[in-house]
Each structure stands twice: as structure tokens, then as C-alpha cells.
Amino acid sequence: MMTQPLPIAQLGHSVLRQIAAPVPHGQDAWVRSLVNELLVTLQASNGVGIAAPQVGHSYRVVVVASRPNARYPHAPQIQPIALINPEVVRHSDDVVRDWEGCLSVPGVRGLVPRYTSVEVEYTTVEGDRVTQEFHDFVARIFQHEFDHLNGLVFVDRVETQHDLIDEQEYFTRVLAQQSVSPAQ
Structure with missing residues (x-):
């Protein structure tokens, strides 16, 4: 059976204001299923990242999947990364303001200050604990x-x-x- 995109919680839905619960066992079948549903939903909605609370599941699971698309034509292409129980280990001192949008806040963009790099520790769906550093736009996606x-x-x-x-x-x-700016 093919996975269908999930409905995305919109601003005002209580799940978006909750502190998400840790995932007790990241290798459980339901976690793999959730990650798959997040990937399908992200692809269908032209997002570059998504968190489990956005689809009504208040668990500490996010997917970062930057790629050029209609909403982010200049996004870098990376392999999708599922992060279970992520924690920020450290971040840069440098902060940059740049434009963000959100699948849960359609039709609005905002100029948001974010660290230019973050080091993150998380568990994979295979159960491995990984430390990874994200930079620039991908760091922005993760922080969002x-x-x-x-x-x-x-x-x-x-x-x-x-x-x-x-x-x-x-x-x-x-x-x-930005498209005509020589600084790009």
C-alpha cells in the first residue's frame, strides 16, 4: 500500500505549541512508518524540512530534505536525513537573518535570525547515535x-x-x- 501525504497542522493547532515527547525506541516500526510518512508529505508539499508535530504526532522526529523546488528554487540538494531525538551540541556565534516559510503557516514568509552552523547529535532509524554539523541553509532548516x-x-x-x-x-x-544579485 502506497503512503499518502498526511494533513499538515496549521498555525493555531495546539500540537504546534506542545513540547514534543522523546521517542523511546527509534528503531520501532512505527517510527520508520512515521519517517516515511514525513518524507512523502514533504515531497508532496514542496517543503525542505518537516517535523512530526506538523502532522499531528508530538514526537521528537524531524526530516531535513533540502532540494530545489517551487517554494525554495535555490535550495541545495542533499540526501534526506531523519533525525530522532535531536539535540544541539553547539552552534556558531554567527547569526544571519534570512527568509523562511513554513508548511504550517502557508502564504507567509519571515526574516528570521538563525545560527550559520549547528552541531547536532541524533539517533537514526537504524538506531545509531550520530553527530553531524549543518551549515548555512541546511542549518537554517534544522533550526526551524x-x-x-x-x-x-x-x-x-x-x-x-x-x-x-x-x-x-x-x-x-x-x-x-536575489536572482539578479551578483552576490549569489
Whole structure:
């Protein structure tokens, strides 16, 4: 039976404001099934990352799967990574503000400050404990998804309400400026 995309909890749903529970046994069949459902949902929705609370499961599971798509045309391509019970070990001192969107907050983008690199420890679906460092856009994705595990959404991180814009405005003005910028 083919897995169907799951419905995505929208801003205002209580699951998005809960602290997600640790996964007791990351190799359990239900965890593998959840990771598969997250991957399918992410692919169908043109996301680059997703957290279990976004599909109504308040567990500490995230998937980071950056790839160029309609929502993030300049995203780097990486192999999807499922992180079970992730923990931030350390982070850079450098912080950069950049634009984020969220599958749970459709139609809105925000200018969010994030660390430029994070070192993360997590368990894989095979049960291995791994330490990995993420940089730049992929570090941003991880921090965004990690926030979901702690009951936060990106709109909580913007420094001023003026840093929130309509997604169409983002595509027509901000992304268009980035596409012609020589700094890219």
C-alpha cells in the first residue's frame, strides 16, 4: 500500500505549541512508518524540512530534505536525513537573518535570525547515535524544524512584525532581487 501525504497542522493547532515527547525506541516500526510518512508529505508539499508535530504526532522526529523546488528554487540538494531525538551540541556565534516559510503557516514568509552552523547529535532509524554539523541553509532548516519540537514556529523568531510578508510578495520582490544579485 502506497503512503499518502498526511494533513499538515496549521498555525493555531495546539500540537504546534506542545513540547514534543522523546521517542523511546527509534528503531520501532512505527517510527520508520512515521519517517516515511514525513518524507512523502514533504515531497508532496514542496517543503525542505518537516517535523512530526506538523502532522499531528508530538514526537521528537524531524526530516531535513533540502532540494530545489517551487517554494525554495535555490535550495541545495542533499540526501534526506531523519533525525530522532535531536539535540544541539553547539552552534556558531554567527547569526544571519534570512527568509523562511513554513508548511504550517502557508502564504507567509519571515526574516528570521538563525545560527550559520549547528552541531547536532541524533539517533537514526537504524538506531545509531550520530553527530553531524549543518551549515548555512541546511542549518537554517534544522533550526526551524527543531523549533517545532519545542512548540515554536518561525513567526515567534522574527525580530519585528515588519519582517513578515505575504509569500507572493516574497516571490515577486525578494526572490526576484536575489536572482539578479551578483552576490549569489
